[in-house]
Amino acid sequence: MALAKKARRAEKAGHNADAYLLYSEASALQRKNTKYQAKMATLQSLAAAEAQALPATVGTDTLPAPKDLPDSDVFDSLSAREYSLARQLRSPAELNANPGVQDFNINGNARFLFNRVAQAFGLEAIFDGDYPPAGSSIRFQITGADYRTALHDLEAATGAFVVPLSPRLFMVAQDTVSKRNDLEQYIAISIPVPQVLTTQELTEIAQAVKQVTNIDKMAWDSTDGTIVLRDRVSRALPAQALLQQLFAMRSEVMIDIEFLEVSDSDISNYGFNVTNAFQAVYLGHILNNVVTFPAGATSLFSFGGGKTLIGLTVAQAQAMFNQTITSERTLLRTQLRASQGQAATFHSGEKYPVITAQYAGSVPAGQQSQVYTPPVSFTYEDLGFTLKITPHIHGMGEVTLAVDSTFEVLTGRSVNNLPIIGRRQITSQVRLRDGEWAVVAGLINPSDSKSVSGFWGLSSIPLLGNLFKQVSRDKENENLLIAIRPRLLSVPPDQILTPRLRVGTETRPFSPL
Numbered sequence: 001m002a003l004a005k006k007a008r009r010a011e012k013a014g015h016n017a018d019a020y021l022l023y024s025e026a027s028a029l030q031r032k033n034t035k036y037q038a039k040m041a042t043l044q045s046l047a048a049a050e051a052q053a054l055p056a057t058v059g060t061d062t063l064p065a066p067k068d069l070p071d072s073d074v075f076d077s078l079s080a081r082e083y084s085l086a087r088q089l090r091s092p093a094e095l096n097a098n099p100g101v102q103d104f105n106i107n108g109n110a111r112f113l114f115n116r117v118a119q120a121f122g123l124e125a126i127f128d129g130d131y132p133p134a135g136s137s138i139r140f141q142i143t144g145a146d147y148r149t150a151l152h153d154l155e156a157a158t159g160a161f162v163v164p165l166s167p168r169l170f171m172v173a174q175d176t177v178s179k180r181n182d183l184e185q186y187i188a189i190s191i192p193v194p195q196v197l198t199t200q201e202l203t204e205i206a207q208a209v210k211q212v213t214n215i216d217k218m219a220w221d222s223t224d225g226t227i228v229l230r231d232r233v234s235r236a237l238p239a240q241a242l243l244q245q246l247f248a249m250r251s252e253v254m255i256d257i258e259f260l261e262v263s264d265s266d267i268s269n270y271g272f273n274v275t276n277a278f279q280a281v282y283l284g285h286i287l288n289n290v291v292t293f294p295a296g297a298t299s300l301f302s303f304g305g306g307k308t309l310i311g312l313t314v315a316q317a318q319a320m321f322n323q324t325i326t327s328e329r330t331l332l333r334t335q336l337r338a339s340q341g342q343a344a345t346f347h348s349g350e351k352y353p354v355i356t357a358q359y360a361g362s363v364p365a366g367q368q369s370q371v372y373t374p375p376v377s378f379t380y381e382d383l384g385f386t387l388k389i390t391p392h393i394h395g396m397g398e399v400t401l402a403v404d405s406t407f408e409v410l411t412g413r414s415v416n417n418l419p420i421i422g423r424r425q426i427t428s429q430v431r432l433r434d435g436e437w438a439v440v441a442g443l444i445n446p447s448d449s450k451s452v453s454g455f456w457g458l459s460s461i462p463l464l465g466n467l468f469k470q471v472s473r474d475k476e477n478e479n480l481l482i483a484i485r486p487r488l489l490s491v492p493p494d495q496i497l498t499p500r501l502r503v504g505t506e507t508r509p510f511s512p513l
Contacts, residue, residue: 003029011043020047035124038165042126091234092185095513096167097121097147104142104150109135110158114172117154121147128173128183131160148513161511175508180232184511188230189240194247195225198342199356203228205246213239215502234509238501245498252489253391253399254338257346259482262327264475269322271454271470338391340492349384352410355418381421383408389408391486396495399486400431403440407480430484447476 008023020043027036102120106113111127111134118125142153151162151170161175163183169447173179193202202220206227210218217230218239229236338344358376390402407424414420430440451458454469461468504510 007039009187016043016046018120019043026347032087033190034166035169038126042129042171044129046129051345067498069377092187093164093166093247095123095147095164097169099146101144101146101149103144104140106141107137107139109137110160110172111135113138113140113158114160117147117150118170121150122168122506123147124169126165126169126171128171128179130179131173152510161508162513163511164513170513177507180509182232184232184234186230187233187236187447188228189236190221191227191229191240191243193220193225193227194250197247201250202211205243209239209242209246214240215239232505232509234511237505237512241499248490248496250490251340251393251492253338253340253393254489255335255338255344255389255391255401256485256487256489257336257387258331258333258484259385259387259480259483260331262477262479264477265326265346266475267324267473269470269472289317314486334425337489338390340391340393342392343388346387346389347382347384349382349386349408352381352383352419352421353378354421381408382420383410385480387482387486393492394431395492396488398431398433399488400429401440401484402429403427403482403484405482408487432484434488435485437483439481439483446478447474450476 003026004024007019010016018092020040023036023039023043027033027040028037098121104117104120106116108116111131114127117140117218138157140154140157144152145153146216155161155175158170159175161180161184163171163173163185165171171183173183177504179296184346197205206218206220210217213237215229215231219228220226221228224339229239231239332348334346336344336346354380355376357374359374384407386408388404392400392402394400403426405426409422411420428440430438432438443480451472452469453472454465459465459469502510
């Protein structure tokens with residue numbers, strides 16, 4: 001473009017104000033050209049200083065008048081798509097130079113060296129307004145370097161830093177704290193947090209990263225489980241890489257669990273049901289009256305040696321035999337995902353309310369509304385089977401599992417209206433290979449009860465006593481077998497190759513290109 005060429009000639013001649021105005025006109029004609037806008041930003045301070053030192057004379061016109069152009073060429077109309085693209089957040093600019101390596105052996109000032117290196121890789125360099133136009137001659141010699149290596153070496157040789165503005169354009173400024181804060185691009189990054197990390201672990205990792213990289217702003221979104229960073233590119237990118245490495249250090253294991261529960265019950269009742277209550281019946285006088293037998297008394301044993309006759313009902317015996325046999329088998333398969341040193345818990349059963357406090361005093365009649373009665377407080381107890389496993393990974397081949405299994409049931413008894421809960425617990429440790437099964441626990445609960453009831457005295461007679469007693473027998477067996485198998489999902493920390501991060505020094509941080 002003609003205006004851009006005139007602006008370059010004016011800049012080389014040292015007429016910064018003229019060059020600034022020409023770039024302004026060129027930018028107005030081509031609003032999408034970011035190169036002209038960058039040139040304007042570079043020359044703004046120099047043009048202002050030159051305009052104050054050399055005020056323009058009234059009536060003089062050193063610039064040619066622009067040609068008459070239609071409004072559509074001067075002022076571009078933005079479309080809806082351009083509006084939508086302008087509202088989207090974009091990543092910082094990265095240089096896209098020509099591939100390959102170059103050899104350099106050149107002498108000149110800093111501006112000359114940057115221009116020669118940029119031209120060799122198909123790039124274009126512009127300079128900050130406060131960057132010195134001239135300086136001492138520097139010899140720059142390097143062999144077999146790509147554009148990143150060449151620019152970083154040139155930064156170290158000239159005491160400057162490079163800010164990418166577009167894939168083919170970059171700005172050079174003096175490497176000072178104030179220039180870093182003003183010109184270096186800021187970036188916001190959201191990093192997802194693995195679910196296996198606890199709040200305490202995440203806090204310690206964030207503190208370590210903040211102390212190492214000296215990042216300004218770091219926040220944790222607990223709703224989405226992400227960490228948000230905002231700082232200069234030279235700080236934010238190393239902090240992101242360090243966080244991802246620390247997150248990857250937590251190795252995970254998938255634990256397959258199978259448990260088989262077998263319950264057998266055998267209840268039997270047998271014997272003779274003998275009446276242990278006898279009724280005495282008055283039959284009358286022997287001498288004066290006729291003996292009469294009462295209705296309903298079918299079996300009587302009468303006795304009496306005097307004037308009266310008394311009768312006793314004869315005992316009735318009934319043979320009985322009852323038996324109930326039940327069998328139950330339950331097989332459950334499930335999986336637990338746990339991380340190194342973190343316990344994973346599985347519960348199969350129900351929650352039973354247990355009263356912990358209640359009011360036991362009496363309230364006088366008619367004063368129920370005047371006396372405050374505290375409400376009943378209770379907690380829920382986990383009944384059934386509870387399994388807690390804590391893995392410890394050893395290299396790529398073996399895993400140690402700390403197993404804590406508990407089985408709780410109601411015993412059917414209570415103390416002060418509080419139910420008594422039976423508890424069986426097994427704690428063990430097992431070391432397994434990846435994909436190897438092991439039976440880690442077997443809970444066996446056999447019970448055998450026998451009760452005898454019958455006619456007192458007669459039931460204890462050998463052999464004959466069986467006719468006067470009842471026997472009840474209850475046999476129950478509950479067996480529970482637990483089998484587990486670990487499967488590694490990620491490599492342990494000692495197998496991870498940790499990459500090295502180049503961050504530069506405290507005063508001269510490394511800026512990726």
